[in-house]
Amino acid sequence: MAIGPELLTSTNECFMLFERFKNEVDDILSRYPVKRSALLPLLNLAQREEGFVSESAMKEIAKILDLTPAQVFETVTFYTMFNLKPIGKFHLQVCKSLMCALVGSDDVVMWIQKKLGIAQGQTTADNIFTLSVVECLGSCGTGPMMQVNDDYYEQLSEEKVGRVLDDLKRDGTCSLKTGPFMYPQPLAK
Amino acid sequence: MATYEKILLKNMEQPGYTGSLADYEKAGGYRALRTVLKDMKPDQVIEVVKKSGLRGRGGAGFPTGVKWGFIPKDHPGPKYLCCNADESEPGTFKDRQLMERDPHQMLEGMAITCFAIGAQTAYIYIRGEFRLGAKILEKALQEANAAGYLGENVLGSGLTINIFVHLGAGAYICGEETALLESLEGKRGMPRFKPPFPATHGLYQNPTVVNNVETMANIPHIINRGGEWFASIGSPPKSCGTRVFCLSGHVKRPGNYETPMGITFRELIYELGGGMRSDKPLKAFIPGGASAPFLTPEHLDVKMDFESVALAGSMLGSGGVTVMEEGTNMVWAALRLMEFFYHESCGKCTPCREGTSWLVQTLQRIWNKRGRPEDIGVLDELCGNIPGRTVCAFGDAAVSPIVSTLRHWRGEYEALILEAQETMPRSKEIPVFTH
Ligand SMILES: Cc1cc2nc3c(=O)[nH]c(=O)nc-3n(C[C@H](O)[C@H](O)[C@H](O)COP(=O)(O)O)c2cc1C
Ligand code: SF4
Numbered sequence: 004m005a006i007g008p009e010l011l012t013s014t015n016e017c018f019m020l021f022e023r024f025k026n027e028v029d030d031i032l033s034r035y036p037v038k039r040s041a042l043l044p045l046l047n048l049a050q051r052e053e054g055f056v057s058e059s060a061m062k063e064i065a066k067i068l069d070l071t072p073a074q075v076f077e078t079v080t081f082y083t084m085f086n087l088k089p090i091g092k093f094h095l096q097v098c099k100s101l102m103c104a105l106v107g108s109d110d111v112v113m114w115i116q117k118k119l120g121i122a123q124g125q126t127t128a129d130n131i132f133t134l135s136v137v138e139c140l141g142s143c144g145t146g147p148m149m150q151v152n153d154d155y156y157e158q159l160s161e162e163k164v165g166r167v168l169d170d171l172k173r174d175g176t177c178s179l180k181t182g183p184f185m186y187p188q189p190l191a192k
Numbered sequence: 193m194a195t196y197e198k199i200l201l202k203n204m205e206q207p208g209y210t211g212s213l214a215d216y217e218k219a220g221g222y223r224a225l226r227t228v229l230k231d232m233k234p235d236q237v238i239e240v241v242k243k244s245g246l247r248g249r250g251g252a253g254f255p256t257g258v259k260w261g262f263i264p265k266d267h268p269g270p271k272y273l274c275c276n277a278d279e280s281e282p283g284t285f286k287d288r289q290l291m292e293r294d295p296h297q298m299l300e301g302m303a304i305t306c307f308a309i310g311a312q313t314a315y316i317y318i319r320g321e322f323r324l325g326a327k328i329l330e331k332a333l334q335e336a337n338a339a340g341y342l343g344e345n346v347l348g349s350g351l352t353i354n355i356f357v358h359l360g361a362g363a364y365i366c367g368e369e370t371a372l373l374e375s376l377e378g379k380r381g382m383p384r385f386k387p388p389f390p391a392t393h394g395l396y397q398n399p400t401v402v403n404n405v406e407t408m409a410n411i412p413h414i415i416n417r418g419g420e421w422f423a424s425i426g427s428p429p430k431s432c433g434t435r436v437f438c439l440s441g442h443v444k445r446p447g448n449y450e451t452p453m454g455i456t457f458r459e460l461i462y463e464l465g466g467g468m469r470s471d472k473p474l475k476a477f478i479p480g481g482a483s484a485p486f487l488t489p490e491h492l493d494v495k496m497d498f499e500s501v502a503l504a505g506s507m508l509g510s511g512g513v514t515v516m517e518e519g520t521n522m523v524w525a526a527l528r529l530m531e532f533f534y535h536e537s538c539g540k541c542t543p544c545r546e547g548t549s550w551l552v553q554t555l556q557r558i559w560n561k562r563g564r565p566e567d568i569g570v571l572d573e574l575c576g577n578i579p580g581r582t583v584c585a586f587g588d589a590a591v592s593p594i595v596s597t598l599r600h601w602r603g604e605y606e607a608l609i610l611e612a613q614e615t616m617p618r619s620k621e622i623p624v625f626t627h
């Protein structure tokens with residue numbers, strides 16, 4: 004990990020991020036009687052804005068919550084969703100747990116690797132896609148599936164994966180993402 | 193095919209139902225909260241829920257009314273409700289549907305629970321990946337606050353009930369109730385030693401109830417239609433009400449199915465789920481999420497209630513049923529689940545932290561046809577030394593895929609090891625473990 008002792012000692016901080024979101028930060032803080040509870044929400048906010056949790060964000064959060072940077076860092080490293088370094092614009096996370104594996108999640112990983120020419124954990128040269136293989140995302144009946152940033156794409160086929168990747172690259176969004184979840188859809192009466 | 197009255201999925205299955213406050217009110221929503229605030233005392237609410245026989249839908253099946261009854265009445269400080277929306281048990285995807293399609297149903301249940309236990313503040317701890325669900329809940333909360341169902345002076349009663357959404361950040365163990373509390377306190381999500389239980393020492397060391405989303409969604413219906421009504425559904429007296437079963441794997445129609453408890457696995461898999469997706473017969477199924485031991489075709493006529501599944505040697509757990517067809521290798525299946533448990537162990541207890549890693553390595557070796565004859569003994573011994581020796585129930589759950597596949601399909605392990613012995617000379621070097 005690229006974070007060394009300077010996290011704990013560096014003094015030339017430039018606290019910028021959270022000033023821009025003062026209202027949101029105040030709203031978050033107002034929800035908890037104990038400040039530290041705001042830690043995950045603030046980290047989530049930082050990652051939403053920067054794509055990863057930077058050192059300066061961690062220091063800034065520590066300051067806001069009266070914690071030491073080490074307390075922030077020890078918490079960050081526990082949770083798999085926090086990226087400690089920048090990743091591609093779209094984070095492709097394919098579920099590989101048993102239920103998805105039964106219906107072909109290993110193929111999905113292969114299709115993506117083939118199409119993008121990257122392996123697990125890698126980012127495309129144009130910084131658009133990062134591929135991760137992850138554990139169950141709570142969509143086991145509609146696998147194989149992947150999460151891309153905030154959205155779920157389910158019941159994937161090779162063709163569907165291709166379309167998702169093409170759309171995202173071209174338009175920055177894709178209409179195949181799942182809306183409010185219900186499966187199976189009720190039969191028309 | 194038998195049809196059953198749905199309770200929790202009823203609204204959302206109506207054509208055009210959006211889950212908005214207006215739709216929910218039109219379907220009779222928030223009537224239970226009105227009744228409770230106007231005509232009932234907290235103790236009476238707890239009594240009704242006790243009488244209903246409702247048991248927790250998060251996995252452990254603890255009687256909900258009894259749990260609420262443990263909250264001390266004379267506590268001088270605040271009390272809390274936490275709704276467990278972490279839903280990360282592989283094979284389970286019902287809470288997601290309940291939250292995204294009918295959010296007010298669970299919010300009403302939470303408001304009633306707050307009243308019953310005397311809590312002014314409640315948190316919905318939702319897994320970090322469920323961004324859409326969190327957004328939908330935030331919107332529903334705004335609606336409910338604006339309409340006076342939540343916030344200060346709820347429906348003119350003078351009571352304050354605030355509910356907040358709290359997003360996790362990717363860690364299965366945060367579904368365990370004390371890990372959830374640690375995480376909500378902004379720490380690493382590592383389970384606490386129990387006792388003391390959350391009922392007396394929960395969030396910020398104050399009395400706290402932790403309940404699953406589906407548990408909460410049942411509450412308004414129990415208030416509206418009575419404890420006796422609920423207790424007459426399913427397999428009374430121990431398994432009352434419906435469950436939203438999550439069907440996955442090699443079936444034609446996977447998905448969420450709400451039925452009374454006590455239907456058979458055969459009915460769920462072959463009637464509701466349409467049977468096996470190809471011509472291959474069923475080989476194995478998991479009856480209650482990844483933590484539940486595997487069962488075999490002989491168990492298809494077991495009833496889907498807490499007691500019957502326990503008698504068959506497994507558990508109903510979270511209600512996630514995963515079906516595997518003939519041809520699925522059970523060592524492979526156990527390995528996939530074991531990789532999950534290895535990845536998700538929080539690392540607090542040595543038997544779980546080291547044991548899951550050792551188990552994955554041993555299984556990988558066997559699956560990659562480099563197994564050694566003594567490896568089955570290694571698995572047996574490890575699986576015997578983790579359960580009961582850990583802080584939380586994760587340790588017991590983690591060994592269940594291996595214990596149960598070894599029980600029913602030991603021959604598949606032996607065959608792979610035999611093949612290893614035949615196809616390559618005994619190698620001294622053990623494959624490097626990469627994960
Ligand atoms: C390892 C582990 C993971 C758990 N994950 C969840 C979960 O994702 N969702 C949930 O509701 N309960 C989960 N539980 C059960 C909770 O600890 C707790 O029993 C439950 O939330 C209580 O609510 P209930 O009584 O309404 O079921 C888990 C338990 C363990 C031991
Ligand atoms: S049993 Fe495993 S998951 Fe549970 S506290 Fe111990 S190490 Fe953590």
Ligand code: FES
Binds near residue numbers: 141
């Ligand atoms: S196993 Fe893939 S989403 Fe659950």
